[in-house]
Amino acid sequence: MDLRTKLIVKPGTRLKLKDVDAGFHGDYASSEHAKDDLARNVARLAELQQKLYGEKKHALLVVLQGIDAAGKDGTCWHVMAAMNPQGTSVKGFKQPTAEEARHDFLWRVHPFAPGLGEVAVFNRSHYEDVLVVRVHDLVPKAVWSQRYQLINDFEKMMTLHNVTILKFFLYITPEEQLERFRQRLDDPARQWKISEADYKERAFWDQYIEAYEDMLEKCSTAHAPWYVIPSNHKWFRNLAVSHIIEKTLDDMKLALPAPTVDLEQIRRDYHQAAATKV
Amino acid sequence: MDLRTKLIVKPGTRLKLKDVDAGFHGDYASSEHAKDDLARNVARLAELQQKLYGEKKHALLVVLQGIDAAGKDGTCWHVMAAMNPQGTSVKGFKQPTAEEARHDFLWRVHPFAPGLGEVAVFNRSHYEDVLVVRVHDLVPKAVWSQRYQLINDFEKMMTLHNVTILKFFLYITPEEQLERFRQRLDDPARQWKISEADYKERAFWDQYIEAYEDMLEKCSTAHAPWYVIPSNHKWFRNLAVSHIIEKTLDDMKLALPAPTVDLEQIRRDYHQAAATKV
Numbered sequence: 001m002d003l004r005t006k007l008i009v010k011p012g013t014r015l016k017l018k019d020v021d022a023g024f025h026g027d028y029a030s031s032e033h034a035k036d037d038l039a040r041n042v043a044r045l046a047e048l049q050q051k052l053y054g055e056k057k058h059a060l061l062v063v064l065q066g067i068d069a070a071g072k073d074g075t076c077w078h079v080m081a082a083m084n085p086q087g088t089s090v091k092g093f094k095q096p097t098a099e100e101a102r103h104d105f106l107w108r109v110h111p112f113a114p115g116l117g118e119v120a121v122f123n124r125s126h127y128e129d130v131l132v133v134r135v136h137d138l139v140p141k142a143v144w145s146q147r148y149q150l151i152n153d154f155e156k157m158m159t160l161h162n163v164t165i166l167k168f169f170l171y172i173t174p175e176e177q178l179e180r181f182r183q184r185l186d187d188p189a190r191q192w193k194i195s196e197a198d199y200k201e202r203a204f205w206d207q208y209i210e211a212y213e214d215m216l217e218k219c220s221t222a223h224a225p226w227y228v229i230p231s232n233h234k235w236f237r238n239l240a241v242s243h244i245i246e247k248t249l250d251d252m253k254l255a256l257p258a259p260t261v262d263l264e265q266i267r268r269d270y271h272q273a274a275a276t277k278v
Numbered sequence: 279m280d281l282r283t284k285l286i287v288k289p290g291t292r293l294k295l296k297d298v299d300a301g302f303h304g305d306y307a308s309s310e311h312a313k314d315d316l317a318r319n320v321a322r323l324a325e326l327q328q329k330l331y332g333e334k335k336h337a338l339l340v341v342l343q344g345i346d347a348a349g350k351d352g353t354c355w356h357v358m359a360a361m362n363p364q365g366t367s368v369k370g371f372k373q374p375t376a377e378e379a380r381h382d383f384l385w386r387v388h389p390f391a392p393g394l395g396e397v398a399v400f401n402r403s404h405y406e407d408v409l410v411v412r413v414h415d416l417v418p419k420a421v422w423s424q425r426y427q428l429i430n431d432f433e434k435m436m437t438l439h440n441v442t443i444l445k446f447f448l449y450i451t452p453e454e455q456l457e458r459f460r461q462r463l464d465d466p467a468r469q470w471k472i473s474e475a476d477y478k479e480r481a482f483w484d485q486y487i488e489a490y491e492d493m494l495e496k497c498s499t500a501h502a503p504w505y506v507i508p509s510n511h512k513w514f515r516n517l518a519v520s521h522i523i524e525k526t527l528d529d530m531k532l533a534l535p536a537p538t539v540d541l542e543q544i545r546r547d548y549h550q551a552a553a554t555k556v
Contacts, residue, residue: 056380102334102393104439110388115380146438153431160424161382 001027003243007227009220015228017209022173024230031235038235041242042082048246049119051254053087056117058252059163062245063125065215066170067208068198069180071231072123075170078238079245080121089114092123105129105147106154113158126151127167130215135207148218155224165224166248168241169212170231174205279305281521285505287498293506295487300451302508309513316513319520320360326524327397329532331365334395336530337441340523341400343409343493344448345486346476347458349509350401353448356516357523358399367392370401383407383425384432391436404429405445408493413485426496433502443502444526446519447490448509452483 003026009015028034052058062080064072076090091112100108106126114120130151134144155165172180181198184190201208220226227244231237281304287293306312330336340358342350354368369390378386384404392398408429412422433443450458459476462468479486498504505522509515 059380099393102337102395103391104436104441106435107388107391107393110385113381113385115377115385117380143438150431150435150438153428153435157384157428157431158382160421160428163382 002247003240004227004247007229007240007244009216009226009228011220011222011225013220014217015213017171017213017228020171020228020230022171022176022230023232025233025236026240028236028239031233034235034239038239038242041239041246042079044246045079045082045242045249046084048249048254049083049088051256052119052249052252053084053117054256055254056257057162058254059114059116059161060119060245060249061114061158061163061165062119062121063127063165063167064121064123064170065125065127065131065167065212066231067172067177067205068201069177069184070170070172071234071237072170074234075168075237075241076121076123078234079242080119082242083119087117088119088121090121090123093125093128106150110154114163116162126154127215127219131208131211134211135204148215151219152221152224155219155221159223164248164252166245167220167224167226168244169216169226169228170237171228172231174202176232177202280525281518282505282525285507285518285522287494287504287506289498289500289503291498292495293491295449295491295506298449298506298508300449300454300508301510303511303514304518306514306517309511312513312517316517316520319517319524320357322524323357323360323520323527324362326527326532327361327366329534330397330527330530331362331395332534333532334535335440336532337392337394337439338397338523338527339392339400339436339441339443340397341403341405341443341445342448343402343405343445343490344509345450345455345483346479347455347462348448348450349512349515350448352512353446353515353519354399354401356512357520358397360520361397365395366397366399368399368401371403371406384428388432392441394440404432405493405497409486409489412489413482426493429497430499430502433497433499437501442526442530444523445498445502445504446522447494447504447506448515449506450509452480454510455480 006026025034028037052060064075066072080088080090089112091109093109096108109122109126112120112122130144130147133139134141159165181194184194216226216228227240229237229240284304303312306315330338342353344350358366358368367390369387371387374386387400387404390398390400408422408425411417412419437443459472462472494504494506505518507515507518
């Protein structure tokens with residue numbers, strides 16, 4: 001199954017998230033059956049990123065969005081960590097600082113855009129400015145409603161510079177979220193992640209869904225599509241994300257550049273020097 | 279004379295620079311006659327910038343472009359230096375570094391966009407990417423020709439965040455440029471500014487003029503207009519730029535915010551404390 005075709009939000013279409021099965025897991029009966037494919041994807045990612053890094057003709061920007069506990073951090077950990085940290089960056093965007101808030105909403109994200117040869121992951125992103133900002137009325141509708149087009153323009157500008165943009169919306173059900181919160185409560189290693197705000201935000205679930213649906217409709221473009229990743233199963237989420245990134249990098253036909261030096265001459269010089277020493 | 283109306287490039291119109299009188303000096307017979315107005319403008323700029331800084335509702339971005347020796351540095355010195363350096367920044371953009379070149383062309387300028395309360399001056403700017411880059415074929419036409427729209431989108435995005443953008447093209451004749459180069463040759467304090475490239479670039483004068491005319495036509499927008507400043511006379515250039523900035527800031531109806539504390543109470547407390555001490 002080509003998960004890209006299956007999970008992409010076709011530009012110009014509106015998705016009803018309640019029609020999406022957050023528990024979907026493709027052709028795989030269980031995580032056990034997906035294990036080999038995930039391992040293969042992750043190994044390929046490492047290999048392809050090295051080529052991207054060496055070739056320096058393309059860049060990749062991965063945007064992760066999703067409600068609390070949807071698995072953004074876990075995706076970074078399990079998928080992106082496969083790549084060499086040299087040439088790869090993960091940047092999380094939280095509540096803006098006072099200085100960030102004094103600037104246009106793209107000002108704080110732009111410096112973290114990947115250069116040619118680089119992979120950048122945004123854990124949350126400029127999309128927060130049409131999500132939390134909208135749900136909590138942090139700016140007037142007249143302001144946030146203009147941002148969809150501004151985001152499309154901004155992403156278009158980057159893609160014209162050979163930045164490929166992949167945007168993943170990690171989708172879980174409210175029941176799954178509650179279950180994950182419960183697990184955090186019982187896990188001393190993750191209790192620090194719990195905040196009261198997490199629970200309070202649950203009251204805004206429907207407003208968030210509407211904001212996500214608008215975002216997916218207005219900003220899934222041919223140059224920077226959104227993918228909705230069914231994420232109730234963490235293993236399928238990792239599989240799907242790694243699959244889509246792998247196929248996308250593969251399509252770039254990446255190739256390491258030819259050596260700029262005469263390898264044969266260097267080999268001869270080396271052998272001669274070695275021979276002289278003896 | 280309202281120099282804004284006189285010198286603006288009306289959006290949607292194409293200007294022939296050879297029809298522009300680089301020696302124009304308005305209603306002023308000489309620099310002597312302009313002295314008082316310039317001093318008044320500069321004093322007003324200082325005052326208005328303090329209000330902008332305190333109010334933090336507006337930002338001002340000034341873009342300076344012009345051929346070598348047109349007076350970009352001099353304009354910074356004579357006009358912008360009137361403002362308090364706290365809240366004001368001047369950023370020069372030269373040939374991109376290797377890291378800058380690996381990113382989209384707006385990546386290196388965006389971080390220097392002014393936040394609310396700030397004034398930023400770009401001495402050269404993102405417009406170099408449709409000027410020197412075009413004249414010297416540094417990227418294919420298919421790439422640079424898209425940038426006019428990308429620039430308009432970028433500037434629009436900033437203006438929606440209350441950043442007012444003023445763009446000044448400092449226009450001198452080739453004869454005036456040569457005369458200024460000659461003066462530099464004779465001035466030990468400015469000889470360091472001379473490079474061979476300056477003279478070589480003169481061979482591309484007509485190509486630059488065409489690139490400037492395209493830039494002025496395609497990127498003088500209602501939200502971020504270009505002004506053509508006749509700059510053969512340095513004094514008139516300073517007068518015109520200071521006039522246009524002053525009128526623009528004046529139109530913002532800037533007002534310092536009301537005190538957030540009870541001044542009367544603080545005065546009473548102070549007097550009481552002072553009285554107790556005696």
